[in-house]
Amino acid sequence: MQLLMYILRRLFMSAFVLLGVAFLVFVASRIVPSDPATLFAGPRPTADQIAAARELLKLDQSLWVQFTDFITSMAVGDFGISYRTRQLIWNDLASFLPATLELALFATGLALVIGIPLGVFAADWKHSWFDTSTGIGSIAAVAMPSFFLAMLLQWVFAQWLDVLPLSGRISRDISLFDPVETITGFLLIDSLLTGRFDAFWDAIKHLILPALTLAAYPTGIAMRLTRSLMIEILERKHVVAARALGLSHRRILFGHALPNAVGPALTIIGLSFAFSLTGAVLVEIIYAWPGLGRYISEAILSKDFPVIAASALVVTICYVFMNLVIDVAQAFIDPRVTVS
Amino acid sequence: MIIEVKGLSIHFGALRAVRNVSLSVEAGTIHGIIGESGCGKSITGMAFLGLLPDGARVEAEQFEYAGEDLREVADSLRGHKISLISQDPAAALNPVLSIGTQLDDVLKIHSAGGKKQRYGRAKELLAATGLPDPVKVLKSYPHELSGGMQQRVVIAQALATGADFLIADEPTTALDKTVGKQVLSVLKSLVETRGLTVLMITHDMDVIEYCCTRASVLYAGTTVEDGQTAALLNNPKHPYTRALMNALPGSVPKGQKLAGIKGHPPKPNERIAGCPFADRCPSVMPACADTPPPQHELPQHSWSCHLEVSK
Numbered sequence: 001m002q003l004l005m006y007i008l009r010r011l012f013m014s015a016f017v018l019l020g021v022a023f024l025v026f027v028a029s030r031i032v033p034s035d036p037a038t039l040f041a042g043p044r045p046t047a048d049q050i051a052a053a054r055e056l057l058k059l060d061q062s063l064w065v066q067f068t069d070f071i072t073s074m075a076v077g078d079f080g081i082s083y084r085t086r087q088l089i090w091n092d093l094a095s096f097l098p099a100t101l102e103l104a105l106f107a108t109g110l111a112l113v114i115g116i117p118l119g120v121f122a123a124d125w126k127h128s129w130f131d132t133s134t135g136i137g138s139i140a141a142v143a144m145p146s147f148f149l150a151m152l153l154q155w156v157f158a159q160w161l162d163v164l165p166l167s168g169r170i171s172r173d174i175s176l177f178d179p180v181e182t183i184t185g186f187l188l189i190d191s192l193l194t195g196r197f198d199a200f201w202d203a204i205k206h207l208i209l210p211a212l213t214l215a216a217y218p219t220g221i222a223m224r225l226t227r228s229l230m231i232e233i234l235e236r237k238h239v240v241a242a243r244a245l246g247l248s249h250r251r252i253l254f255g256h257a258l259p260n261a262v263g264p265a266l267t268i269i270g271l272s273f274a275f276s277l278t279g280a281v282l283v284e285i286i287y288a289w290p291g292l293g294r295y296i297s298e299a300i301l302s303k304d305f306p307v308i309a310a311s312a313l314v315v316t317i318c319y320v321f322m323n324l325v326i327d328v329a330q331a332f333i334d335p336r337v338t339v340s
Numbered sequence: 341m342i343i344e345v346k347g348l349s350i351h352f353g354a355l356r357a358v359r360n361v362s363l364s365v366e367a368g369t370i371h372g373i374i375g376e377s378g379c380g381k382s383i384t385g386m387a388f389l390g391l392l393p394d395g396a397r398v399e400a401e402q403f404e405y406a407g408e409d410l411r412e413v414a415d416s417l418r419g420h421k422i423s424l425i426s427q428d429p430a431a432a433l434n435p436v437l438s439i440g441t442q443l444d445d446v447l448k449i450h451s452a453g454g455k456k457q458r459y460g461r462a463k464e465l466l467a468a469t470g471l472p473d474p475v476k477v478l479k480s481y482p483h484e485l486s487g488g489m490q491q492r493v494v495i496a497q498a499l500a501t502g503a504d505f506l507i508a509d510e511p512t513t514a515l516d517k518t519v520g521k522q523v524l525s526v527l528k529s530l531v532e533t534r535g536l537t538v539l540m541i542t543h544d545m546d547v548i549e550y551c552c553t554r555a556s557v558l559y560a561g562t563t564v565e566d567g568q569t570a571a572l573l574n575n576p577k578h579p580y581t582r583a584l585m586n587a588l589p590g591s592v593p594k595g596q597k598l599a600g601i602k603g604h605p606p607k608p609n610e611r612i613a614g615c616p617f618a619d620r621c622p623s624v625m626p627a628c629a630d631t632p633p634p635q636h637e638l639p640q641h642s643w644s645c646h647l648e649v650s651k
Contacts, residue, residue: 237431241494244389244426245446245501246419255445259436334436335481 003331006338010327014320019071021316026070029305030063039083039303070309079310084302089310092295097314098185099169100284100291104276107211111218111269116262118219119226124253126231134223141220150213150286157209164205167288171202210287214280218272222265229261236260263330263337270326274319278311342367342505342537343388346402349561350383352395355608357383359561359616365554367504370531370538372548372555372569374584376605380561381541385507388422388539390414405505419449423503425527427510429490433482439493440478446500465496470526488519492526499530505537512547524551545588549573554640557581560606560616567641577636577643580617615646623647 029036037054038045045053054060058069073080079089118138122131141149158166165171170187174180180199183190188207191199233239234257242252281293292311299307331337343365350358358380365371373381386392387403388410403410405417414422426432434442440462447458459478466474469492482490491511498506508527512520528551530536540552548555548569555572557565557580565578576582585591586599603620606612615621618628625646633644 237426237428238434240391241424241426241432241497242434242445243391244418244424244507245497246423246449247445248449251445256434256437260434336435336483 002335002338003328006331007324007328010324014324017320018313018316022071022074022313023067025309025312026067029309032303032305034303036083036305039305074310074313080306082299082304082307084299084304084307089307092307093292093310093314094185096290096292096295097318099187099289100277100280100293101318102186102188103207103210103214103280103284103289103291104273106207107214107276108218108269108273110211110215111222111272114215115219115222115269116226116258116265119223119265120230120253120258120261122223122227123230123234131227135227138220138223141216144216146213146216146280147282147286149216150209150283153209153212154286164209167206167286169203169206169290170199171206174199174202210283210289213283213287214276218269218276221268221272225268226261226265229264230257233257233260259333262333266326266330270322273322274315277315277318341365342406343371343539344402344404346400348384348387348398348400348403350380350387350392351397351399352393352608357396357561357608358387359612360563361556361558361561362563363556363566365537365539367537368531368535369553370528370540370551372540372542372552373558374542374545374548374555375558376543376601378608379558379605381543381558382427382509383561384558385424385509385539385541388414388505388507389418389424391418391424419501419503421503422505422507423498423501425491425494425498425506425508425511428514429487429494430482430514432494433490435482437481438478439480439482439485443478443493443497443500446497450500450502461500462496465499466493468499468530469493469496470522471496486519487515488523491515491519491523495523495526495530499534504535505539507539507541509541510543511540512542512544520547521550527551545573545584557584560612561608562616562644564617564645565641565643567638567643571638571641575641577641577647578617578645579621579623579647581643583620583622615644 035050036057037050037059040057041049041053058066061069077090079093081087082089082092085092118134122134125131154166157164170180178199180187180191180196181194183193187203188200191197191203234253239252239257242256247256278293278296280291281297283289284291284293292315296308296311298304299311327337341364343363345364346362348358348361349356361380361384363371363373373384375381383392383396387396387398388405390410392398398411400411405413405422408417410417433439437445440459443462443465444455444458447461451458451461453461462478463474466477471477471489471492477485477489477493482493485493491514495511511527512523515523524547527538531538540547542548552569554568555566556563557572557578559580565572565576565581572581573585576585580601583599583601587601589598592598601620606616606619613632614630615628615633618624621628627646631646633646635642635644
């Protein structure tokens with residue numbers, strides 16, 4: 001009951017976050033010193049063409065009308081047409097967003113299952129060779145530029161060992177001659193839904209290197225954070241009490257101490273998820289990943305406002321949703337979260 | 341005697357947390373350890389559990405539980421024969437696990453039987469500590485319980501181990517006086533009905549008076565006086581014990597200031613040549629500074645002081 005109220009409260013607040021972001025996007029698109037009508041009308045437009053574009057885009061209406069128009073069309077998913085490609089933005093997002101989400105979620109999952117356990121063991125074996133080497137490893141993972149790590153991984157796993165594909169999302173043999181039917185846009189899910197295990201395995205292999213590259217930073221951070229939290233928690237009185245009650249070391253480590261440390265680690269990983277949605281441009285370029293990062297950066301360079309606005313909103317929704325999931329997960333782990 | 345300790349000292353490098361503690365505890369009784377903060381009470385308690393911080397060195401002429409040397413067997417007895425009731429119940433319970441899970445974790449190790457039997461046993465143990473609604477408590481999280489309830493849960497956990505010797509490290513300090521008294525009476529009745537033995541660490545003479553059969557007074561990591569509670573309270577011999585008694589509310593008429601003990605106990609890194617209490621003692625004499633005080637023995641009462649027995 002308490003949990004349900006908490007989730008509803010969080011949902012209510014999320015709606016305000018979305019409204020705020022929509023407002024900021026609208027304001028930003030109006031104060032940038034360039035004329036949308038000129039951009040829309042194409043290269044070397046005549047005065048008539050610009051005037052027509054102005055009318056079509058309703059730029060001659062009052063700001064208030066423009067804003068309510070913007071909000072209502074965004075609310076129903078009518079993102080409009082790209083100035084640059086004249087394509088429906090909805091269709092572009094429908095193909096780019098799942099690719100990015102698939103990559104970001106996979107990378108975030110890797111950060112969770114690698115970073116947190118390594119942090120736990122590093123704390124347990126404090127000052128051992130394991131602690132020192134994972135410490136150095138995490139610093140390297142955080143400090144190494146992603147393009148460099150990407151090339152390193154490509155060189156080792158694609159070039160030298162030749163066990164993983166160099167780039168792309170799926171092999172050409174499959175995408176050209178025997179494509180997977182698109183249902184959700186997530187290749188891993190679609191291939192499973194249609195029973196295409198060959199395509200599933202192929203997609204996984206394509207996912208590993210870019211996901212590893214993207215996961216390096218959050219993994220390193222989560223590991224160090226978990227380690228320092230665990231070291232502090234293992235000194236707490238309830239851990240000493242658990243020892244005095246005869247509980248096994250493993251049970252104390254994973255059953256008693258870790259649930260106290262997971263909350264902050266989850267928060268950090270959630271933040272890095274947001275980063276990997278749009279900030280992964282370099283990774284997407286190097287691995288030729290047909291994702292949102294590249295789409296957005298190209299839109300920004302050509303001042304393609306409808307695309308920027310729609311992407312910003314969609315990314316915000318994904319991020320707010322991810323945050324909600326993490327908050328609910330934390331409430332499950334630590335019941336004190338739902339109080340207040 | 342279930343516990344025999346003679347000349348126990350615990351060092352951390354050059355620091356002497358415990359210098360010379362001797363006590364013996366009779367099975368089925370509550371034995372008090374009383375002293376100011378920093379006199380080595382808690383460290384002594386942790387030594388029984390083998391839970392001293394890294395780098396601790398334990399030396400003793402005798403340090404035994406039921407005839408076994410605790411320096412060797414503390415790790416295997418911990419949580420089976422010897423357990424702990426911690427000082428601050430709010431901190432001693434894991435904030436993110438339900439009481440049911442925490443109690444079940446202990447029962448899983450110590451009792452055979454399936455989930456259902458363990459659940460029944462958990463209810464039984466909580467009821468034994470005087471909690472009125474065990475089913476509800478098992479579903480609760482620590483932050484949903486009051487301090488007194490939390491402390492009862494901690495006691496139930498200690499009972500769940502099946503240990504017969506419990507270290508109670510200031511079990512009432514974090515509670516208010518009335519609730520503390522209720523918790524003590526629960527402990528007292530458990531000692532009587534289950535034949536437990538309890539080492540009661542406290543800085544409160546009232547606690548000693550209320551529930552301990554016997555007590556040791558610790559000062560600067562040294563046992564300065566030891567005896568039956570009645571002898572200790574009615575006929576304190578060591579000036580430090582007397583000073584502790586005078587510091588009790590109720591020891592002076594209403595409106596008058598309590599007599600505190602001036603100064604601080606010696607630090608663990610100080611060397612003590614004579615009597616550790618010499619600097620603060622109202623009856624100090626020249627011998628106190630450099631000669632270790634002699635041990636005086638009466639039946640059921642002993643103390644170490646330069647003052648004559650007659651005085």
